[in-house]
Amino acid sequence: MVVDYCVGMPMVATPVDIQGLQDELDAECALELLAAFIDDTAPQLALLSDAVVARDVSKVKSVAHMLKGCCRSIKAQNGEQASAKLEHAAVTGDWSLADEALLDLDSRYGEILDCITDYLETV
Amino acid sequence: MTNSWDGQINRLSDQISDLRETLESSQVVEKEQLVELDRARMKLRALSADTDTRGLSELPRLLQSIMNHQSMAVIVAGESGRILLFNAVAERLLGEGIKGSFDTLSEKTSFFRPDRTTILGSSELPWARALKGDDIEQTQLFVKPPEASEGIFVSVSCTVLRDHKEEVSGAVVFLLDNTEQVQVEGQIRNLCEYLERQINNIETARSEINLLAEKLEKVKTATIGFDKEHIPIPAIRPPVVTRPAVNAAQARVLVVDDIPVNQKLLIMHLKKMNLEIDTAANGKEAVEKVMQATYALVFMDCDMPVMNGYEATQEIRRLEITSGKHVPIVAMTSYDREGDRERCLSIGMDEYLTKGTPPKKLQEVVQWCLSRHKPVHKEEAAQTVPIVQGEQVLDLDALTESFGADELQDVLRLFLTSTTTLASCLEFALEERDAQSVSHFAYSLKGPCASIGLTKMSDLSAIITSDAEAGRWEQAAVSCEQFKRLYSRVKEQVSAASEKNKWSLITA
Numbered sequence: 191m192v193v194d195y196c197v198g199m200p201m202v203a204t205p206v207d208i209q210g211l212q213d214e215l216d217a218e219c220a221l222e223l224l225a226a227f228i229d230d231t232a233p234q235l236a237l238l239s240d241a242v243v244a245r246d247v248s249k250v251k252s253v254a255h256m257l258k259g260c261c262r263s264i265k266a267q268n269g270e271q272a273s274a275k276l277e278h279a280a281v282t283g284d285w286s287l288a289d290e291a292l293l294d295l296d297s298r299y300g301e302i303l304d305c306i307t308d309y310l311e312t313v
Numbered sequence: 314m315t316n317s318w319d320g321q322i323n324r325l326s327d328q329i330s331d332l333r334e335t336l337e338s339s340q341v342v343e344k345e346q347l348v349e350l351d352r353a354r355m356k357l358r359a360l361s362a363d364t365d366t367r368g369l370s371e372l373p374r375l376l377q378s379i380m381n382h383q384s385m386a387v388i389v390a391g392e393s394g395r396i397l398l399f400n401a402v403a404e405r406l407l408g409e410g411i412k413g414s415f416d417t418l419s420e421k422t423s424f425f426r427p428d429r430t431t432i433l434g435s436s437e438l439p440w441a442r443a444l445k446g447d448d449i450e451q452t453q454l455f456v457k458p459p460e461a462s463e464g465i466f467v468s469v470s471c472t473v474l475r476d477h478k479e480e481v482s483g484a485v486v487f488l489l490d491n492t493e494q495v496q497v498e499g500q501i502r503n504l505c506e507y508l509e510r511q512i513n514n515i516e517t518a519r520s521e522i523n524l525l526a527e528k529l530e531k532v533k534t535a536t537i538g539f540d541k542e543h544i545p546i547p548a549i550r551p552p553v554v555t556r557p558a559v560n561a562a563q564a565r566v567l568v569v570d571d572i573p574v575n576q577k578l579l580i581m582h583l584k585k586m587n588l589e590i591d592t593a594a595n596g597k598e599a600v601e602k603v604m605q606a607t608y609a610l611v612f613m614d615c616d617m618p619v620m621n622g623y624e625a626t627q628e629i630r631r632l633e634i635t636s637g638k639h640v641p642i643v644a645m646t647s648y649d650r651e652g653d654r655e656r657c658l659s660i661g662m663d664e665y666l667t668k669g670t671p672p673k674k675l676q677e678v679v680q681w682c683l684s685r686h687k688p689v690h691k692e693e694a695a696q697t698v699p700i701v702q703g704e705q706v707l708d709l710d711a712l713t714e715s716f717g718a719d720e721l722q723d724v725l726r727l728f729l730t731s732t733t734t735l736a737s738c739l740e741f742a743l744e745e746r747d748a749q750s751v752s753h754f755a756y757s758l759k760g761p762c763a764s765i766g767l768t769k770m771s772d773l774s775a776i777i778t779s780d781a782e783a784g785r786w787e788q789a790a791v792s793c794e795q796f797k798r799l800y801s802r803v804k805e806q807v808s809a810a811s812e813k814n815k816w817s818l819i820t821a
Contacts, residue, residue, distance in 0.1 A: 214582075214671075214672055215578075215581050215582075219581045222577065222581075223574060223577055223578055223581065226573050226574040226577050227574045229573070229574075230572055230573050230574045231574075252616070255616055255647055256572055256616075256647075258647050259572060259575055259646075259647035259668045260572060260574050260575065262647060262667075262668050262669035263574055263575050263578045263668055263669060264574070264578075265669070
């Protein structure tokens with residue numbers, strides 16, 4: 191079964207749509223959510239890298255799927271797309287794509303963290 | 314999901330072909346027996362035609378071979394119909410009446426056409442015609458001797474014996490008991506006809522299911538896509554007019570997710586709706602909590618450790634069969650591939666949302682689920698129409714409100730005819746242990762059942778699917794029996810309503 195990894199979803203300029211989060215929740219809840227995001231996802235990124243190197247399909251798929259959901263929850267569209275791409279690569283066994291997707295995800299995740307950090311400094 | 318209608322038709326057609334081959338084989342066996350009969354008759358004719366004394370000297374040997382035959386009955390009769398010789402097989406088949414003449418035989422033994430009801434007079438019997446000069450190649454009779462409780466089918470041939478003036482001097486009658494072949498042929502023909510009717514029913518059901526889907530879609534309140542071939546998604550939310558709207562503040566919901574950030578986001582949204590919220594970190598915890606407390610709604614993540622959301626949903630639905638409850642379960646998942654929604658609904662979930670669903674959509678779903686839930690209080694249960702634990706009823710008032718009285722008749726008629734056929738196909742697929750077909754037909758039942766408020770039957774369809782896919786055939790068969798029992802109840806209810814309201818089109 192082919193995973194449709196957000197085909198057609200454009201890259202956005204903002205790594206995290208913090209304004210959108212605040213519109214849906216409130217500032218306090220948005221803050222709480224972003225903090226939870228960092229707590230939940232940081233350890234997973236480390237595991238993910240090892241799993242890709244080890245070509246562990248199950249682990250890569252599971253962690254990429256989890257990161258995709260977390261990014262969606264905090265409106266981090268680029269991160270969501272990158273996670274979806276990695277999930278797709280694992281499902282289809284395309285390890286060259288997986289390597290490329292991991293690099294992309296690392297980069298996007300870094301941008302997400304920077305964005306959240308910047309936001310936290312303003313609060 | 315692949316279309317198993319053609320598979321079902323092909324399977325039935327294959328059965329018909331197999332049965333016809335069996336029929337042909339049985340007819341071959343019968344033909345082999347008749348070859349011996351022909352051989353005996355040819356020898357007799359040759360002897361009869363032989364004008365010198367050598368033919369006469371052959372007579373004892375021929376008679377011995379014929380009369381000693383273990384399966385063929387032989388009767389030698391004179392021109393007046395007097396029975397001169399008969400063998401043990403003939404006495405066994407025709408009874409005591411054989412010791413006399415054909416007339417006395419007819420008095421004591423009843424002879425019928427193969428239909429077993431049209432009795433034949435003595436002059437209509439093949440040996441009577443033979444004594445008039447007609448060779449009888451082969452004809453079929455049903456015979457009932459006086460002391461026999463059941464009759465037998467026999468194949469009869471007669472060879473005319475003529476003197477030197479070519480006048481009839483007697484006849485030799487051969488009989489073969491072919492009861493078994495006739496019965497097998499009859500059974501096979503009946504089965505072929507039945508299977509052909511099933512094929513016709515399937516074709517009819519396909520068009521009726523499409524028509525049913527169109528009618529259900531007209532009344533749908535949610536913007537949900539519709540696959541007419543599979544009807545996987547409830548087209549309407551079954552309105553529960555008799556139940557008052559539940560105050561959200563009274564409602565407790567369960568959020569099941571192993572990822573704290575996802576759990577947290579959902580809780581934040583739900584708290585705005587003044588709901589009481591419990592959480593579980595995996596499917597196993599979710600099942601335990603659902604059995605201990607009454608929830609208005611469960612939000613279920615699909616991909617979790619220990620027990621995933623699909624397994625947890627199946628387990629909850631299985632336990633609900635005996636508890637009589639139904640908790641709405643909404644999938645909350647990052648799965649957004651084609652077919653994911655259908656998979657969630659086929660497992661037994663009531664709705665499907667992806668993570669990051671806008672709050673407005675989330676609220677709609679919550680309101681819909683809460684409107685279906687009413688906490689059961691003892692005093693209220695006593696005032697309601699008594700419903701036997703685990704039984705299913707249609708809320709006809711609510712359906713009338715949704716469809717209108719006239720349209721409802723049509724919907725119910727289509728529902729009954731298509732469900733009857735689908736259930737029959739489902740049973741057949743279960744017997745064949747064909748998981749793909751079971752999945753297809755159970756899935757096709759799920760949507761219409763849910764659409765008209767038959768949630769228990771809808772849940773059972775999902776359970777049958779998952780049991781078949783997991784190879785739990787005995788459990789699937791048990792669930793199918795439960796489904797049939799509930800369906801019988803629904804048919805009785807529709808029948809009663811049809812009589813009361815003088816509906817013309819409904820036949821349960």
